[in-house]
Amino acid sequence: MKCEACKQSAIISSSNGTFCVEHFKSNFERITLSTIKKYKLINPGETIAVANSGGKDSLSLLYIIAKYFKKTNNVVSITIDEGIAGYRDKTIETMKKYCESWDVKYKIYSYNDFAGATMDMITKLKPGIPCGTCGVLRRYMLNFSAAENKADKIATAHNMDDEAENIMMNLFQNDFEKMIRLGPVSGIAQYRGFVPRIKPFMFISEKETMLFSMVNGINALHTPCPYSGFGFRGVISRKIKELESEMPGSKRHMLDLMMRLKNEYSDAYVENPRNKLVDCTICGAPASEEICEACNVKLQIKQLKST
Ligand code: SF4
Ligand SMILES: [Zn+2]
Ligand SMILES: [Zn+2]
Numbered sequence: 001m002k003c004e005a006c007k008q009s010a011i012i013s014s015s016n017g018t019f020c021v022e023h024f025k026s027n028f029e030r031i032t033l034s035t036i037k038k039y040k041l042i043n044p045g046e047t048i049a050v051a052n053s054g055g056k057d058s059l060s061l062l063y064i065i066a067k068y069f070k071k072t073n074n075v076v077s078i079t080i081d082e083g084i085a086g087y088r089d090k091t092i093e094t095m096k097k098y099c100e101s102w103d104v105k106y107k108i109y110s111y112n113d114f115a116g117a118t119m120d121m122i123t124k125l126k127p128g129i130p131c132g133t134c135g136v137l138r139r140y141m142l143n144f145s146a147a148e149n150k151a152d153k154i155a156t157a158h159n160m161d162d163e164a165e166n167i168m169m170n171l172f173q174n175d176f177e178k179m180i181r182l183g184p185v186s187g188i189a190q191y192r193g194f195v196p197r198i199k200p201f202m203f204i205s206e207k208e209t210m211l212f213s214m215v216n217g218i219n220a221l222h223t224p225c226p227y228s229g230f231g232f233r234g235v236i237s238r239k240i241k242e243l244e245s246e247m248p249g250s251k252r253h254m255l256d257l258m259m260r261l262k263n264e265y266s267d268a269y270v271e272n273p274r275n276k277l278v279d280c281t282i283c284g285a286p287a288s289e290e291i292c293e294a295c296n297v298k299l300q301i302k303q304l305k306s307t
Contacts, residue, residue: 001013001018002018003018003019003020003023004017004018004019004023005019005020005023005027006020006022006023008020011024011211011215012024012207012208012211014205014207014208015205015248015249015251015252016028016031016203016204016205016208021215024208024211024212024215025212025215025216028204028208028212029064029068031203031204032064032200032201032204033064033068035184035199035200035201035202035203036198036200039184039185039198041153041155041184041185041198041199041200042065042069042073042153042155042198043152044072044073045072045073046073046074046152046153047073047074047075047076047149047150047151047152047153048065048069048073048074048075048076048151048152048153048154048155049076049077049078049142049145049146049149049151049153049154049155049195050062050065050075050076050077050078050104050154050155051078051079051080051142051154051155051156051157052077052078052079052095052099052106053079053080053088053091053095054079054088054090054091054092054093054094054095054096054098054220054221055091055157055220055221056209056210056213056214056218056220057157057159057201057206057209057210057213058095058156058157059094059095059098059213059218059220060157060201060209060212060213060216060218061155061156061157061200061201062075062077062098062099062102062104063098063102063216063218064200065155065200066102066103066104070103070104075104076104076105076106076107076149076151077095077099077104077105077106077107078106078107078109078142078145078146078149078154079092079095079106079107079108079109080108080109080110080111080137080138080141080142080145081108081109081110081111081112082110082111082118082119082134082137082138083110083111083112083117083118083119083120083121084118084119084120084225084226084227085120086226087221087223087225087226088225090221091220091221092108094219094220094221098218107145107149109141109144109145111137111141114137114140114141114144114294114298115137115294115297115298115301116298116301116302116305117301117305119134119227122134122301123227125301125304125305126300126304129227129230129231130227131227131228131230131231131233133297134227136293136294136297137294137297139294140285140292140293140294141294142154142156142197143193143194143195143285143286144285146195147193147195151195152195152196153195153196153197153198154195154196154197154198155197155198155199155200156197156198156199157199157201157209158199158201158202159201159202159204159205159206159208159209160201160202160203160204160205160206160251160252160255161205161206161237161240161251162206163182163199163202163254163255163258164240164250164251164254164255165233165236165237165240166178166179166182167179167182167254167255167257167258168236168239168240168254169232169233169236170182172236176261176265177269177275179258179261180258180261180262180265180266180269181269182258182262183199183202183258183259183262184198184199184200184202185197185198185199186198186199191277191286192286193279193284193285193286194277194286202255203252203255205251275288278290280292280295282295283295
């Protein structure tokens with residue numbers, strides 16, 4: 001297998017090309033920067049909060065954003081600590097090490113401070129697959145922390161595999177509204193207190209982000225969360241991997257279809273009164289119902305702890 005740019009021995013072949021180490025690195029950065037440019041994800045002077053779990057994907061994203069945007073933008077790393085023993089505590093140490101070496105300031109926000117319980121406690125209070133509850137709290141806290149740090153955007157390391165999973169999950173749940181809120185800039189409606197989420201790695205696969213972290217010497221934990229791999233997302237993730245190996249390019253085609261739907265129906269979505277956001281009556285954050293999902297989780301935890 002030869003690099004398509006220099007004919008030396010290649011280390012990867014993907015829908016983005018076949019490359020040696022050096023051309024893989026430069027191509028990876030080129031795709032990321034062109035996604036940022038094409039969709040206007042980062043504008044000069046904006047404050048960018050990088051959602052940083054301390055894993056390979058988010059550290060690779062922080063590496064590129066720090067490398068190319070630290071001179072023109074204020075960059076802050078935000079870590080949400082779910083409170084998962086033996087997992088998040090380790091990645092937080094890695095996150096601190098890289099933020100210090102790349103001279104990026106970091107902030108940590110915990111579920112325990114916000115909801116009065118860690119994820120480990122929540123799994124005991126509420127048996128079953130915890131990812132739905134975890135996702136609600138993470139989305140809320142990312143938005144809250146980004147707003148607290150006056151960020152204009154939240155950059156997440158969602159890659160092509162993550163986005164394909166989201167598309168397929170929404171397809172099988174017949175959730176068209178959620179489907180068209182995906183894309184390089186998440187969300188459609190603009191609302192006071194809502195910080196848009198951007199995905200510079202959306203057109204890069206999980207395999208490529210992992211390789212990029214390795215060839216750049218980013219030593220991050222590769223162990224997944226102990227609660228991952230279960231439930232609907234786990235099933236969809238396995239099915240997409242099978243599909244991609246039998247029909248290469250499937251993931252990219254899913255993304256392209258979602259983008260076409262988004263372009264076609266975004267205006268109708270914004271104009272539909274059903275999709276209007278309101279202020280949560282408890283915390284004031286943007287919400288689709290009177291009480292936001294995170295406040296509902298918080299109330300539920302409080303109730304479970306008292307019984
Ligand atoms: S796998 Fe589930 S529980 Fe673990 S961090 Fe992700 S959403 Fe949370
Ligand atoms: Zn090459
Ligand atoms: Zn609320």
